[in-house]
Amino acid sequence: MHKFTISLLLASLISLSSYADELRLQDNAPTRYTVVKGDTLWDISGRFLKDPWKWPQIWRMNKAEIKNPHWIYPGDVVVLDRSGAHPRLSLIKSASGHTVKLSPRIRGTAIDDTGIPPIPASAINAFISQPFVMEKGALDKAPRVLSAEEDRMELGAGDHAYATNDNTNTTNWKILRPGKALIDPDSKEVLGYEVEYLGEARTVVPGDPQRVLITAASQEIEANDRLKSADENYSFRYVPHAPSQPVNGKVISAYGGLAEAGQYATVVINKGARDGMEEGDVLAVYRNGGKADGITLPDSRSGLIMVYRVFDKVSYALVMQTTRPVNLLDFVRNP
Incomplete structure (x- = not known):
């Protein structure tokens, strides 16, 4: 019985440690943040989390809510609650003052809705209605x-x-x-x-x-x-999140035929719906380390991309963060 209790305690500590590693708050994370026009889910998440794509975890969103999210609107107040075992966010609606504990209320559907989009609409407005x-x-x-x-x-x-x-x-x-x-x-x-x-x-x-x-x-x-x-509409309903399965792919093209891409450029990766990719999937980009003096060097991480349109065999993604340009044949993996 004593061994069982110790084992259970260790398992709990490991679980808590794992959760803390997964959900890292910013050192200066605010207690409250009032949403303003021009914000994105990525921006707001980055105010609270060191890893913005972990937004669903701090909201305790399920998979259905990630795919078909509720909206946050300018004037709403996002509140960080540290009182429990794990931090979580809640929302005070600007109109009613009602607090939503699990996720923002559902409203709006399209990219031109006044709700806060997942990523800057201006960065992909020129691309989203094209068949690619x-x-x-x-x-x-x-x-x-x-x-x-x-x-x-x-x-x-x-x-x-x-x-x-x-x-x-x-x-x-x-x-x-x-x-x-x-x-x-x-x-x-x-x-x-x-x-x-x-x-x-x-x-x-x-x-x-x-x-x-x-x-x-x-x-x-x-x-x-x-x-x-040209009458087809493209919905912009998803939340940035980590892929639900391991991803090991490559950048195979950049929009406009460029050899390298900076922030908010569009790139194509060789993974699509048949590989389990979904809109909102966030991937880390790595540069091949190559060799020096016959020694294989480790791959180096150069940025983050977020998938915003998925086809059967390929996906289009926006470069969200980068320490150097994303190049053709760079690797993309789970963040």
Whole structure:
């Protein structure tokens, strides 16, 4: 019985120690913080925690709440409670003054909602509605640009053009171009094909062919570029969190064809839904240590990324923190 009690006590101490290691408060963590416009969940979490992606733990969120979170709004007060065995957060709503003990109340759904987003909306607003990755030939049957109204070879914002139609009554279009193949650096498997976003168009004279006005252009538009409905909305509902399974992947592309990426740049990793990746997963990025004088050097951690869009075989992530640029073929692992 005495041995059992000692074993139980040791197990409890180990458990508490493990929890303390997992959930580290900032040295100057405030007792209360009033949320202001422009805050993000990542920012607020970083005020209380040294590891911002552990936000769900201090809120005691379950997996369903991580995937479909409640919202915090400007004016709400986040309160740090240290009275129990473990620290936890609660929320005082600005309107009613009611304290929510487990998590913020549910309100809002979209990226343009007034609720506090998980990461800076401005950092990915230009990317989230774009299809990014498709299977080979996915755009083959999509409507296509035929020619400019004035027979010009290249088009830009303000130009009119003729295009085929798909009889879906769509009037707002994204203009796209099939891009490069994304290839796994280890298995050499083709993981999908990037799609270049060229701009936006609006139908001004329906029909087949239809007449469209190019309302925005990020680069020159040509005949045979494809049209896809721009009416799709992308929800921004998730909470930064550690992956629920081990991850060992690589950065295989950076948005815009860059060789390296800094804070708030978008990168592509070779892990997707089939590997268990989810929106909100936070990963650490490591640079290969290489060798010196024949000695293998340890990999060095260079930053954190957070997944914000998941496809079957790849995911898009935002560089959240970095001590140096994130490079192609850098490793991504659990934080």
